[in-house]
Amino acid sequence: MKKIEENKNLIDELPCGVKTTMSVIGGKWKIRIIYALYLNINRFGVMHRHINNISKKMLTDSLRELEADGIIHRKVYAEVPPRVEYSLTELGKSLNKIINELNDWGLKNRHELIDQDNIKE
Amino acid sequence: MKKIEENKNLIDELPCGVKTTMSVIGGKWKIRIIYALYLNINRFGVMHRHINNISKKMLTDSLRELEADGIIHRKVYAEVPPRVEYSLTELGKSLNKIINELNDWGLKNRHELIDQDNIKE
DNA sequence: AGAAATAGTAACTTTTTAGTGACTAGATTA
DNA sequence: TAATCTAGTCACTAAAAAGTTACTATTTCT
DSSP states (O other), X not given: OOOGGGGTTHHHHTTHHHHHHHHHHOSSSHHHHHHHHXXXXXXXXXXXXXXXXXXXXXXXXXXXXXXXXXXXXXXXXOOSSOEEEXXXXXXXXXXHHHHHHHHHHHHHHGGGOSOGGGSOO | OOOGGGXXXXXXXXXXXXXXXXXXXXXXXXXXXXXXXXXXXXXXXHHHHHSTTOOHHHHHHHHHHHHHTTSEEEEEEOXXXXXXXXXXXXXXXXXXXXXXXXXXXXXXXXXXXXXXGGSOO
């Protein structure tokens, strides 16, 4: 049994990696976007059509943040009408394991969750 | 290479487990609380003192939600002043792996993140 | 000539999440 | 008698995240 006092601030220290990760994959759409890229859905318009209910603004905002975090790469082709292709970087691909585990835990324990109302659409 | 059309709605289907998990561990304080319980910090007041900057309201709200989701257990002792002890359920303990992975990814890739400003306090 | 297509942006509103400060009960201690 | 302790609640405000609508440029197609 650990002495509690020794853990002072540890609560703030350990999950600091969690905070970093959450700031990268958190938000309503980022994981969906990453998953779309994993499925080779890599153009803005196609993503917009495939990810249900996402607005262009949220798609743009999320793509920009993922790019700023080095999770995705954005390649612009000088054509008209414009063509832009997104892809996962190696760092982005490294999120795959985590995303799968989040998904697995959720699927496995879905029925255990007492208050189903807590799960938002 | 997968045919994109086959993946229609898959983007909404696969991460549905993710959504469940996120609704359980998401939010600003839940992982800190789970980690506190993991460290045997199990009383309201002690948690409040150990988790930096959390307000009583957020602590109460988060504890109630974790309880409703079956992640923690709340035991009230009929004493004065009141005593309440929280603990992780088996379901709660099963989150440990995921939390560690989130933490590890964050610690490992912290330096890779191009836009450090994206990481919020 | 007019419509379509792509990949967005700008300004604004709404919704959701988090934070603040005062307050409570009932026994115990100074 | 008054302060202290615990585990909260209540009403309210502030901040963050998400959503809405209208709009853009340039070339090709009809």
